Amino acid sequence: MSKRKQRRKRRRKIGLIFLAAVLVFLLLPNKKSEVFSKGKEEISLGELYSEAAILLDEEGQILGRKNSEKKIYPASLTKIMTVLLSIEKLDNIREITVLREEIFPELYAQDASMAGFLPGEKVTYRDLLYGAMLPSGAECCVALAEGSCGSEKEFVSEMNKKAKKLGMKNTHFTNTTGLHDDNHYTTVEDLSRLLCYAMKNQDFSKIFTAFSYSVPATNKHPEGFTFFSTLSQELQKAGVKDSCILGGKTGYTSNAGLCLATAAEINGKKYFFITAHAQGSHNTEPYHVLDALSVYGKLEK
Template structure:
């Protein structure tokens, strides 16, 4: 899966020059052809795009998605202190594994990541070893993880090219695809939230309209830290084909215009024009 094919002359400077993101790659999911790239092998910090790896590794290591997992009180203080994004679960809550997966991806909940990691591998570091093993297996040659949340660490890095390899792989998994393409999700009842919690995708929440020329954006995962900038990994369907776009490093934050989403709309709308797509 690690190999991507490049198309000659598909790199269109007029498109890439318009992007707010310094790093970008567009891949056709069907045949793994790279249609556009911009500094795609430059080292970046992935922020919450890390959680795509967290999710697929968790899925592949969970025999029963209906099993309830306890979120120990001990993990919360550190996450609160680091100002990590949270899904809304609380200490000692018993949550179905499948609900934690949605909590990782839609609201980008760090407590869901740690809960899954501890349950699967006994510790976050044990789980991170599995993440790095998967990266190596997929041919993500310029990637190294130190945590499962995407909180900034100098030694936690990747490239948009490696992330596109990861996403194309993960989308082959039905559970991952269901989670990645959901705009909203309501969890089942828990001991702390008898009514459950309803999550909204951070991407769809900030996207006024997912419709593009000839199709629509059907799924995505946002990411942001001060060091990583605004990042986005997305999936679009256009003219009966599927495309993955990964961008990183756009200036701005949660309060500014979401330039990562603007870039996705720009690229997908230009797809198919002139030399951009052979």
């Protein structure tokens, strides 16, 4: 075969390979699409305040995503794992425990959010579960970890094992509270895996969808006290009195931005929506809540 024919044959082969590669690229699904389909309609997630977001139904079907695999800091969304794992590991959530005095100084020093329990207070693990989820109490998280595994360090090891088991491939925990650590990270897609699994647990679902909880009388609070979910406070700030949102968990640090995980029911069907890194703080407009209301509002139409 002449050299000219060999060159033609080589060029033809390269051209076919290139054409095949283009066809494969065009036919592959766009996993990072910022649009999901609702019948014949398309709803964009690109205009959200949050840098990362994911919407899915209760069956785990992803309906929309925005930077869903981008590394984010989860802040207090961490407590979804803390509460779930505690429920799974504790033999009896109505058992009484005592909050060790040693838990508090470091949390105070880090300006961690607290539920309002005091050193030496005798409470049930059930009180601590609600305290971790609703007012985002860091003291509750550490006490739950110690009650479940003996120490926070051992509990965090179990958190990472659980994450791996759930297929949370881009997640690593270093604490139970979500206080910032560069090595404490996840993605909204991983968090969606966690939330879908957790909501199948009856105890978790009940706590996640509660807006208030009353602690009965204790040795430190003779008359008991009531705390409210941070989500209910943010909804109030946004001027929302009634919505499809069933409950959820907020989160914030300066590194994580405003974060939110919610469950909602629309036309008899449940949806989960998770967002992370919206600009703002506790003193600004609740941009994470506004994102949720916007997306759920479009689903209601």
